[in-house]
Amino acid sequence: DQQVKQNSPSLSVQEGRISILNCDYTNSMFDYFLWYKKYPAEGPTFLISISSIKDKNEDGRFTVFLNKSAKHLSLHIVPSQPGDSAVYFCAASAQAGTALIFGKGTTLSVSS
């Protein structure tokens, strides 16, 4: 049973527009959420995180929104650039937990 779900396997966006990647979770014990970007043949690169005490965190072009009541988070990339084309993973962890639980990823393609 998947605890972290990324229901969109792929997303295509034009350069300069907004990319919105979505993630749902089922475990109410999760209190820390992260987004990673992964290029082929590389390890995941940390992008941005958010604690459950917040509902928004922003870092440059990347903003993560957390809706705890809906158990939903999203990553907004504005403006999207061709170099953003990669697989994006949502991950979550529980308080004092050890493991990051990952979704299956969403492949973002940004066309110029």
Added chain:
Amino acid sequence: DAGVTQSPTHLIKTRGQHVTLRCSPISGHKSVSWYQQVLGQGPQFIFQYYEKEERGRGNFPDRFSARQFPNYSSELNVNALLLGDSALYLCASSLVVGGARTQYFGPGTRLTVL
């Protein structure tokens, strides 16, 4: 500063063999975690070590084992390899368990079992 390093980059083994993968964390990080990623899936947690002690274990068989050394580097061992063990093995480091929650990943070791 150097990031997480892993060796080897690629490895080809046959069924039944044993493999050892190595990881060096970011300088100052005391916790190391191991993940397995198969094609089309997100990374799946195998182990976490902190201060040389196992702090967490995922749903993997006893063929998988790991250890952490005094310099915080780590090894992942897999015995009696199966075809299904073919995957990208990722090592991640973090400052401490529980506190700083972000884990930083290395480039991975691509294991192919024939």
